[in-house]
Amino acid sequence: MHHTAVLFLEFGAVLLGLGILGALALRVGISPIPLYLIAGLAFGTGGIVPLATSEEFIATGAEIGVVLLLLTLGLEYNASELVTSLKSNAPAGLVDLVLNAAPGAICALLLGWGPVAAVAMAGVTYATSSGITAKVLSDLGWIGNRETPVVLSLLVFEDLTMAVYLPVLTAMLAGLSFAGGAVTVGIALATVSVVLLVALRFGRFIEAFVSSPNSEVLLLKVVGLALLVAGAAQQLQVSAAVGAFLVGIALSGELAHETQALLAPLRDLFAAVFFVFFGLQTDPAKILPMAGLAVVLALVSMVTKLLTGVYAARRAGIGKAGRARAGIALIPRGEFNIVIAGLAVTGGAHPDLGPLAAAYVLILAAFGPLAARLVQPFITAIAKRA
């Protein structure tokens, strides 16, 4: 068969399959991410159907997916929100970091996977999925709740931490020496600070450059700029994802909302491709031996996130029921954790890291939102009795 024909057949089948799975997830009321991962596992390495021709195309699509995921994440927040929540929530953010990075790091060290894998696993257990959590908050009508700002500012804090964490991980995976790594991290920190400063002081100049009444022109300018900055960041070993995130942050106000709406379909397409690609790279046969460990890790990190939420909400003067809700809302893990695991796998970390991360995210992306839904009536009952 002709190359193009095979490519279209394979890619089309994958996308159609994802669409059907997405519809299923919507009906059951869970995040489609775990189903996308399962779809990826079914294809590719060790799967039922190997995708020989389109795998390369899907790999590139996955890279673009990461850039778009981070770009839209950056668009969600503006620089002043980041600075405010950094100032007011630093203690809670640090507790979040320490409590939730520890399970992954300790697990990797106990397995003898070495320090690089430990740093990667720390990221896998640390980051809450802001996408899934935002959806949980809005689905359950928790947006108006008084503990919600606490949850949201923790998410903001995590995303900012990522801007420092990803370059560190990239440097470690590239096997840079300590000095080389320090330089990279220095560059990353300097870039983040400069971008925040520029966005705070001169945001309107960037907006004036990008802004256009024509949505086509706007789309091309933003995606072009994001890819360009991502490429430059990658070249500096700062991680493409961080570059894209910073572009998102630099754009704010009306322009950011407009761009977000424009990018949403594009992001959904490529992000789905990204989750499939991660599944493709992972051998499903290797997941089963990791399943037990993943369950334990998931349970432990559910507890640590709960504690984080309870602590942060108590600091903000929220009542008992609200504290529990804040903890539960933080449980879901998703896109970021896979992005981190994906970086580690391509960077040549321990071969079991991919399957463990996949199983872990499968559990928490599916169970997190479900837990919130199931626990809601109990929390209300507690509040009534108190």
Add this chain to the structure above:
Amino acid sequence: MEVEQTVLPGIGLRHEFTTRSGRRIGIVSHRTGRRDLVIYDPDDPDRACETVKLNDEEADALVELLGAPRIVQRLNALHRDVEGLVSLQLPIPSGSRYDGRPMGDARVRTRTGASIVAVVRSGQVVASPGPEFVLAGDDVVVVVGSPESTAAVADIFSHG
């Protein structure tokens, strides 16, 4: 009464306050323009037990319904507080000589000393209208002044 404002990163802003009877209510202003009217659970004051989503039009309608009677109420309170100050609501009959003419043409302040503080048109309140504001039949003009001056304004609008 104290209105608390909280930033919701990635979503927008929330304003909330506690009523005298102890209920908490709030408004979540989404960046997309959506407004949520939230009412907090009396048993669990952190939880929004009711969330009503409002689009721009619905939010405006709610504001009018809550706001329009308030202006009249405040005016009534005002002339209770200030001795000798009266506020009157004067309807403009359709076909009146001021129907369709800018308010400045009536030269109310110059002729009587009273002030037009608001015009109510089909339930909507236009607060402090300027002299260029064009009156229409069935408008209700709210004037504030001494008993004599407001009576003089009533004369102007009923006879011309």
